[in-house]
Amino acid sequence: MKIAMACDHAGFGLKEEIKALLQKEGHEVVDFGTDSEASCDLPDYIYPAALAVGRQEVERGIFVDGVGYGSAMIANKVPGVYAAVCQDPFCAQLARSHSDTNVLCIGGKIIGSAIAAEIVKVWMATAFLADVEKYAVRVEKVKEIGRKHLVW
Template identity: 40%
Template sequence: MIAIGCDHGGFELKNEVIEHLKSRGIECVDVGCHSRESCDYPEFAKAVCAQITDGQCQLGILICGTGIGMSIAANKVRGIRAALCGDCFSAQATKEHNNANVLCLGARVTGPGLALKIVDTFLDTPFSNDERHVRRISKIED
């Protein structure tokens, strides 16, 4: 299961991502926001991260205007490895090398077509489990 959240800047893209996940048969938990009304992104980053750290969801997707604020907020949470991705190569590399568990997207900088391809790449790419990547992740967690 995937936790998904956004602020007002990512509201429309979040809804498109949710529909895309449903079309793939992937369940998700929508933690909000639920309108275009101005809100504070750290609340939704925290809610998505809690779904992961509590074991309710395996992965998360966070969307704001640029993706930057969400990635900063998410990476404050122990056990979260959030990556802001604006292309498919980055989404693949962060899953293979960093075993990222949260994908951050910028709705104002990445169009919906590309965003959905990035989501698919992130979800479909496995962690390599290579010893050097495991070692590096362990150093991040320490």
Template identity: 40%
Template sequence: MIALGSDHGGYDCKQVVIAYLEEKGIEYKDFGTYDKDSCDYPVFGKKAAEAVASGECEKGIVICTTGIGISIVANKVKGIRCALCSEPHSARLTREHNDANVLAMGGALIGPDMVVDIVDTFLNTPFSGLEKHSRRISEITDMEG
């Protein structure tokens, strides 16, 4: 299951993600927001990230206007490795190298076709499992305390 979270600036982009997930038959849980009324991205980014950290959801996708703020929020949650991606190449590498479990995107910065390509790449790229990448992820995890 995929955890979703966005603010009003990411709402339209999230609707593109939802359409993609439904087309592919991928289960998701939408933690809001549910309309374009102005709201605070930390509320929704935190809920989605906590669902991934707890194991309720396998991965997460969080979206705000730029993706920056909501990625910062997600990365405050212990166990989350959130990567802000604006094209598929970085989405592939963050899965292969960082085993990122949350994808952040900027709803105002990328178009619908690119959103689909990024999400498809993120969800379908496995972690490489290479020792050097596993070692680095362990180093990151050790920083969490």
């Protein structure tokens, strides 16, 4: 799978660890930066990565900042992006199976390496339960809201 990755300075170390894990599992990672722990502005990296997801140039995105919420707020402004902040594997499983998210946001200041790896593995391996009508209907309602209010 082709995965966009992006981070700010607070998420750089964890992004690099997740990137290595994904590559080891055979995924192609498109890294939108940042490339160091030097202070930077989150939108400069998350926005281009979110655009790649929204334009379907990549299949999914994984974004890492201090707590995850900044990345999710930016990413969810882009049409076609459905980002969730996940702080444990259970939330990651539900974010995929019930909500069909295509972007995972993680907080590098609050999630350690081991739990982050488990979150990523679960999120990557979980399919959307499209054949369960209640989830399909809910996700379609969210997409309809986007069609009404988000424009290119």
